[in-house]
Amino acid sequence: MINHLPVYLVALSALVCWTPVIGSGHYEPNWDSLDKRPIPAWYDEAKFGIFIHWGVYSVPAFGSEWFWNKWEQKLKPYVNFMKRNYPPGFTYADFAPHFTAEFYDPDHWVDIFENSGAKYVVLTSKHHEGFTNWPSNVSFNWNSMDVGPKRDLVGELAVAIRKKKDLHFGLYHSLFEWFNPLFLKDKANHFQTRYFPVEKSIPELYELVTTYKPDVVWSDGAHTNWTYWKSPEFLAWLYNDSPVKDTVVTNDRWGDVMCKHGDFWTCHDRYNPGHLLPHKWENCMPIDTGSWGFRRNTDLSSYLTIEEIITILVETISCGGNLLMNVGPTHDGRIIPIFEERLWQVGRWLKVNGEAIYGTKPWTHQNDTLTKQLWYTSKKNSAGSVDVYAITLAWPNKGLLRLGAATATAQTQVTLLGYPEPVNYKQESSGLLIYAPLIPTSVMPCQWGWTFKLTNLKQKYPYQQFDF
Template sequence: MRSPKLPGPALALLVLPLLLRPPGSAGGPAPFDPTWESLDARQLPAWFDKAKFGIFIHWGVFSVPSFGSEWFWWYWQKEKIPAYVDFMKNNYPPDFTYEDFGPLFTAKFFDANQWADILQASGAKYVVLTSKHHEGFTLWGSEYSWTWNAVDEGPKRDIVKELAVAVRNRTDLRFGLYYSLFEWFHPLFLEDESSSFQKRQYPVSKMLPELYELVNKYQPEVLWADGDGGAPDTYWKSVDFLAWLYNESPVRDTVVTNDRWGAGSICKHGGYYTCSDRYNPGHLLPHKWENCMTIDKFSWGYRRNAGISDYLTIEELVKQLVQTVSCGGNLLMNIGPTRDGTISAIFEERLRQMGIWLKVNGEAIYETCAWRSQNDTVTPDVWLNSWAMDSPFTGHL
């Protein structure tokens, strides 16, 4: 691989030393009640604010067609967008269903150790894998997913377990999992939806049991919820689950969660805010936040039809990282592996380029905190940051 041309003096992050007094301790943590008022008061585990940079991995059955985006089924079957309809018409038999993609999701070249080594080289401090996207296919042998999972279908492997073991054995990254609350075509969710969510068959029999199973079995330190399907947090019983997560789960002391726990909760409730995909306010926020964004400008999943100009350059990615950290956020940078389990050359190159930059400039990123000003108005590519010593993050700046 040719040595990457990395951002030079045109982009800078000025770090200013700042000694802050830690807030007084109130003793041991009290049990959290199943209310947003109580849950939102939980102190964010300090490791997350110190980490600053993580890698998102979108991988699933949508990686088989690898056309358009990870929302392939929705655009093909629900919205019937002509480009997606024509793609299926030109490449697959007329009776081909989305479920028929399952056996083609082979992951035959998936090597969790290789992935872990690439992640370590990126300089990231945590990784979040899509354990289940909106299509409902789980990357572990879920007891609640019939045979629509990676152990019974396709790879015949526990992808979540393999990556969790490799990351924990070979890297210093924290392991996290993304989980979609709803599923596009699950019959129980569709029945609940038709009742305006007065029925709660789906969360009681499918979603909640799977979340408990995920946490107890794989102990993720990031739990990244998504996909409320238009249902409120009361339908999902989110506060009850989060109270268990914070009080009793095996990761209660270290786990962090986001804000996507039901319609109306985003950017309002949860451990840290995401507010929207690719969210970058450009100014300091009063609450810890994360900018989840993609190297591919148009998709979270792998796209075979992506051109080189569809990918952000390393200069653009470093700028995103610098701006995000200066404004008090974390950057969660996404890649999409292929259906056979490889990380394509363009994604690997970007990850390694970021790691090279962080080896030189990491002191200005890791374990820093926001300064009183974020941007230099005379030289707009200068973003300000500061060092802090022994100052645990409470969730608010």
């Protein structure tokens, strides 16, 4: 079916340039030492980011971004798709010239992301297919400068993002590649050899960091033992000596250490535990529930509604996580209208309710036992006390909202974000009863979730309790 692979050239002479000096800083290349590094504050404060899956798989745009792998496995839908639409002998590499990106306008993308309320953007620099979206020194003829767009897609987006003061730039990188001959050689040797990480994957990481200086290094694909990748050596360099050592954050996908090590845990795709974790974590999830990359064979029911997205966002932030929401551009560089609409809707909601999201910490309670569709966040105010935000995903029935987790004092005040007048309340034995404004929900500031701000409650806790 697939009779040739992309041409890989391992530039051994380039390896010297990307070999770090380990141990020059105070983090040693072991997990005990690396886990002691405090996470840079910007990441926990940001709360919401945009993920972008874009590559050669955006050309067939069928099934998912795992198109090549599933075709190679001879799965019937993929085999039939190729038989119907492409001539005999057509290979996956033949898709690359059609990855054209002629409508790719990084400034327009960044405007969309900024309007969504996101505070960081993570672009796939390379997925498991091995195609690099930058002119990598170790990916000859299988990168976006040599074939397809003939552009540095990573570099152009980095420049556009850095024009915005409130956006951080991040990069996803797959450590492994399905069909790279060096990886297959190591696999055949039961990973007792390390040709692929030494000559291909790890040099790419050094190249990405030194060239583009990302504030997020989002690793993926490292399902083998971490000793094969020698991940702690790279991370020690990243934290001690790299140009982003003071700002960079990394996830937990550096081998078989998921949900164990890393600045933030992802554990698995769409991770949303529904309760507070003792470690910073991130929920990465696609708007198209069936794929991370753009796909043509989808329908409306596959896209999350704005109500579903806001629910996921609120649950995630309340439990101490960040939300990284994914869009998949087309092969020619467009973010399709339904993705743009969802991002605009999230941005509209955050313009009203962002105070309850950005820079917040989990409260002593994450949700409320009396009101199932209500989640809490909290934030220290200028007076040094703590404001609590009660985010309800359903407008209170008959205008009455009862909070079982909150107890008022004589100084308590209740307001509704986006509404100019104070809100009345009454403390009862069964909870704090809030009298929501008697105005039609159609004229409320935003109709996908509402936030009541509670000041000077009885509940107190050490604010640092939930610093990650």
